[in-house]
Amino acid sequence: MSAVVTADGLGKRYRRRWALQDCTLEIPVGRVTGLVGPNGAGKTTLLGLVVGILTPTVGTIEVCGGRPAADSAQLAKVGFVAQDNPTYAGLTVADHLRLGAHLNPRWDDAAARRRIDRLHLDPRQRAGQLSGGQRAQLALTLGLAKRPELLILDEPVASLDPLARREFLQVLMEAVAEDEISVLLSSHVVSDLERVCDHVIVLVDSQVRIAGDVEDLLAGHHRLTGPRRDPATLPDDQDVVWASHTDRQSTYVVRTESPILDPAWSITALGLEDLVLAYMEGTAAGAPASPALEVLR
C-alpha cells in the first residue's frame, strides 16, 4: 500500500527547543487520520512540515511522493486549512473563489460554487463579516476545490459551536466519500475524531507515542483490572502503557498481540478516547514510556 506521508527521523527545532523530534511514520493513502495530543505537543509543527510552510531541522519527509512545497505541482496536491481559518477579511466570498481559480491549476469552480450555495453563503459578503462557522466552511471549500490528494486541517473545529462543528464534519466526510482524498486533521478533542478517523497518531511532548489504524489499535489494547501487582511480573509480550494502583487493586492498560490468559484479570475494552488518554497520561505518570511504536500495515 502506498503512503501519502512518509517521515523519517523528522525533527524541528526553534532556537533551543525541539518542537518535534524523532518522528518516523507512514500514513497510508485513503485514510482519515487524526493527529491527537495535548496543546503544545507539536501537532501544528508536524502539520506545517507536511504542508511545507516549515522546513525540517533534521530528517526527511515525503508527501504524495514529493518534497513539500517544492514546486507548483507539489503544492497543488496538498490542501491546507490552517488554524483559525485564515481568510482575507477585506475580500468577499466570491473574491476568495476567484483567488483560488487564479492560483490553482486544478481548481473546480463549479463544485466550489455549488458548495457555497448549499452552505447558504452570500458571495458578496466580506470574509471579515462571516461567523466563525461560515469562515471555517469557506476555508474548507477553498481547500477542497483545488482538488488535492491530501487535505490537511489544523484544529478545524476547535472554536466552533456544536452545530457548526457537526456541519463542518458532515461536509468534510461527504467530500472524502465523493473525491476519495486522504485527510489529516489535528485536534485535542478526541470524541470528534472517534466517528471520523480510521487512522490515528498520538503526539505527546514533541514525540509520536503510537500510530496506526484505529481498528488494530483498539484490538491490540486492553484494560486489565485485578489485584495489586507489580508491572515487572507481567508477561514480556504485554507492554504497559498506563498503570494505576490502589493499595489493593491495580489497573493496567497494556498492548499485546497474544491473548490474555491470566484468570485474575478482568478485561474491559477500550474506546479510542480512553486509549489516547492512556498514552497521554502514561508518559506523564512515569509508567514505562513506549518508544515510537507503529503498527505496520
Next chain:
Amino acid sequence: MIWLTWRQFRTQFIAVYALVAAACVWLAVTGPALARLARENDDVYDLLTSTDRLLFNGGIAVLAVAPAVIGIFWGAPLVARELETGTFRLAWNQSITRGRWLAAKLGFAVLATAVAVGILTTAVTWWAHPIDGATGNQHGSLASRLTPISFAMRGVVPVGYAVFALLLGTLIGLILRRSVPAMAVTLAIYVAVQIAVPLWVRPHLVPATTTTMVISHGTLDGINLHSSGTLTITTHASRGDWILSNRTIDARGHSAALPSWFSTCLPPPPGAGSPQDKAAATSTNGSLDGCLSRLADEGYRQRLVYQPRNHFWPLQWAETGLYLTASAVLAGLSFWWTRRRLS
C-alpha cells in the same frame, strides 16, 4: 497572482494616484503663467506672489515626504500584514511558490511606486524649472536646484528614494513580522540614510571641480568674523553652483588660517566714528587692496571646491543609480529571507 495583488492593493493605489492626479492638475494650471513671468523678468523673485512661494516650498515639502510615505506605507505592510494576520498560510498553500508570490507583490508595488512618484516629480520639476534659484532685490531667494534641499525633490532621484523606501519597508516587515513596528523602523533608517547621503556620498558621486584663484578685490566676496575670533575669506561663486568648500590655502597648498597681520587690514564698520575716521577708512580701503596683493605675494590663494550647475543631471542619475542598486540588494535579501529564513 496579479489579480490578487491588484485586489489587495486597490484602495491604496486609487488613493495615492488620485492625490497625484490632483497635484498635477493644480501644477498644470499655475505653471504656464509662472514660466511667462520668469521669461519676461530677471528679478522674478520680487514678482512672485506669496501663493507661488508657498507652492514652491509646498512642492518641496510634498516631494520630500511623498517618496518616504508611499514607500513606507506600501512597503512595510506588503508582507508583514500577511504574516501578522496569518493569511500567508492561505496564500502559500495555493499552487504558487513563495518566490513567485513575492515577485508578483514586489513587482506590482515597485512599478506602481515608480510611476506615481515619477509623475509627481516630473510635474514639480517642470513647474519649478523657471524659478529655481530665482533671486531678486528683495531679501532672500529660492533655493537653486543643486542645493541639497532642492536636489532631493527634482529630477529622477525621488523615484530612487521611493523604490528604496518601499523595498526597505518590505524587508523590515519580513523580519519584524508586524506592520506598525516595521513602519517605524523603516522610517528611522530611511531618515538616517537621507541625512548621510547628501553629507558624505553625493559630493563624491561625480568628481567635483576645483579652482584656485587669487584673492583680489574683484573676486572677494566677503570677510567673515567668526565667534571664535578667527577671520575667514569667501570668494564669489556663480549662482547655481553647489559649493562644497571655499577655503584659503597657503603657498604649499594646505588649508591655512589667515596670517595675523591681516586683522589690521579690515576697514572699520561703516557709520561708526568721525569724518577723520572716514578719511582713514578710504585710505584703509586702498590698504585693503594692498593687503590682498600682499596675501597674493605670500602665496595665499583661495580654493573653491564645487559642483557646477551643469553637474545637476549627472549627479541625479548617479544618485538614482545608487539608490536603485541598494534597492536591488534589498529585494534580493527579501527573496532569500522569504524562501530560507521564514520557516
Next chain:
Amino acid sequence: MIEFSLDSRSGVSPYLQVVHQVRRALRLGLLVEGDQLPTVKDVVASLAINPNTVLKAYRELERDGLVAARPGVGTFVTRTLADSSLAAHEPLRRDLGRWLGKARSAGLDDESIEALFMSTFRAVNEEIA
C-alpha cells in the same frame, strides 16, 4: 429508504451499529427485497462518520448475503430476515419466556431484569472476544 443514527456513547463501534440497524430494519420489514440502502455519500453527509465505516458495514452485510452492491448504482437488499429467523428460534423464545417468569417471581422489576440481561450479555461477549 431508511435513515441511520449513531450512538457515540454505546460502546459499540460505528460500523457494527450500522450493521445492526440494517438487520433490525430487515427484521421489522422496513426494508424488503429490492430496496436500496442509502448511498455511502448520503450516510456520511448526515452522520459525519468515516466513509470506510459505512463501506465496511455494507461489505459485511454483503458477506452475510443480505445485500448486494451494484457498481455505479448502489447497494440493494437481496434477502429479508423477517420470516426465517424468528420462527426458527421458537424454542429459544419459549426458554426466554420461562426465564422472564422466573425473574419476575424472584422480585426483579423491569429495570433490574434488563440490567441483569445486558451485563450478562456483555460479559459473555467479552469472554468470547
